[in-house]
Amino acid sequence: MTAAFIAVALAVVLLAAWLGAAGFARLRAPLDRLHCVTFVNVAGGGALFVAALLSDGLSIRVCKILLLVVVVLLAGAALSHATGRALVLRGSVPEARQEEST
Numbered sequence: 092m093t094a095a096f097i098a099v100a101l102a103v104v105l106l107a108a109w110l111g112a113a114g115f116a117r118l119r120a121p122l123d124r125l126h127c128v129t130f131v132n133v134a135g136g137g138a139l140f141v142a143a144l145l146s147d148g149l150s151i152r153v154c155k156i157l158l159l160v161v162v163v164l165l166a167g168a169a170l171s172h173a174t175g176r177a178l179v180l181r182g183s184v185p186e187a188r189q190e191e192s193t
Contacts, residue, residue, distance in 0.1 A: 093145055100142035107134035121178050125171045132167045136160040 111131035118124050136159075143156045 097142050097145050100138045100145065103138040104135045104142070107131055107138065111135075122175055125175055129167060129171055132163055136163055 108131055111127045114127040115124050140156050140160050143153045147153050
């Protein structure tokens, strides 16, 4: 029964990666594409942690995965903010140029 839950969690990781890639390819605005990267980090990282926890229980490997997920979430949020701000300041975002001119 646990193997089925692990397979479902890993399928969620795979689905999150594919959805993020499809959204990244589909969305045109650079700021919208940042949301796809964040989605993959949150959904994929959380599901991967759950799969590892179900597989190993509470072990040092699971603690390392949890630490990695938390670091990726924090660093990813800071990186997304910095990238978005750089895009707005550079003028690559058409919505930002309209707001600044009014």
